[in-house]
Amino acid sequence: MTERVDGRKLRYVHRRGEMLRAATEHALDHGLEDLTLRKVAQAVGVSHATLVHHFTTKEQLITEIVEGVLAETLAVPDLPLDHPDPLREVWRRATGAEGRRHIKLFAAIIAQAVYGDPVLRKAVASSMRQRTQLIADGLVLRGCPRTSAQPIATSVLAAVRGLLVDLITTGDEERVNAAFEDAVTELERRLAELPGQGA
Template identity: 40%
Template sequence: MNAERVDGRTLRYQHRRPELLAAATEYVLDHGFGDVSLRPIAHALGVTHATLLRHFSSKDELLLQVLEKIHADFQERLRTDAELRAADSTAAFVRIVWRRLCEPREQRQFVLLFELVGRTARDPDRGGRLVQSIINDWLLPVEERLGQEGWPPDEASTMSTLVLAQVRGLQLDLIMTRDRDRVDRAFESTVDLVARPRVR
């Protein structure tokens, strides 16, 4: 009887889950993981602690869903963004992505990634799969475009890994120093790696 009552309530408020998840994602992007708990999130979202627990059984479950949403939103942008789809080369694609990533709202994802990497380094069982997912999100589009330009699969994989490592490092530098001109110049050297004709 009690289970039926809980199930009925969950179904009744089921439509709120996407709205709550979207708001929670913005909260986590703004505040990070840190010592975040459900009560401050619930307060910021204007709902009760019980409401969040009804939709997300624990803090870890909510954070997992937040990271999955960030992943899904990124994949959706790759599929639907007209400018990215129109990029006529890997270099053009990487430049567009870099420009977007330098926007403050987008940089929040890197701050979150660096925080997650720090946590995972201390406890590999927490978040390891999610770190891999975030890395692969960026690797695959660059690797696929290099393949379309005739790069052999092993070379495309190596180059996309190098480009991603440079982008992550330069984003960390930019977040810490705000020296956009210097970082942009370094980024252009990275673009040269994929724009230069390959020697066969």
């Protein structure tokens, strides 16, 4: 077992991971605005000194929370590129209770990023580009020409993000779900009309 090799180091790693998870839970519940090392320490049940020892600054802790949340939001872990219906799967997951908590925090991250926090902005930008590239690759697999794949991927991702924000602010489940379904159906129609995709 690895644990026997260097127990002390591993406990350190576990403890740091636990603290990060607890701090992320705190952010998912309350947003970033209320996130101080002191409050997180209290929520996690460690001393302020311990938290500072592991994360040094509030900024470092927030950066790690953000990277984790961006990786989770609008992503389905292990969703294969050739999944038959990836967008509806992403939507199903994102509109569930856990997904909505992530969307809320995502909104808070965006707000903080656009008001000039350069570390957050870089993390958000890189996450958006990666996610767009993933969708573009999936479209190419479905026969979409490379030149169209990037604009389509960019606007599909923008529409999904925008619809999720509409959903969590208005709570209009029926209107927003109908809009998502309409948009996916249109995309499917467009992809089906590509040369070589005929029935």
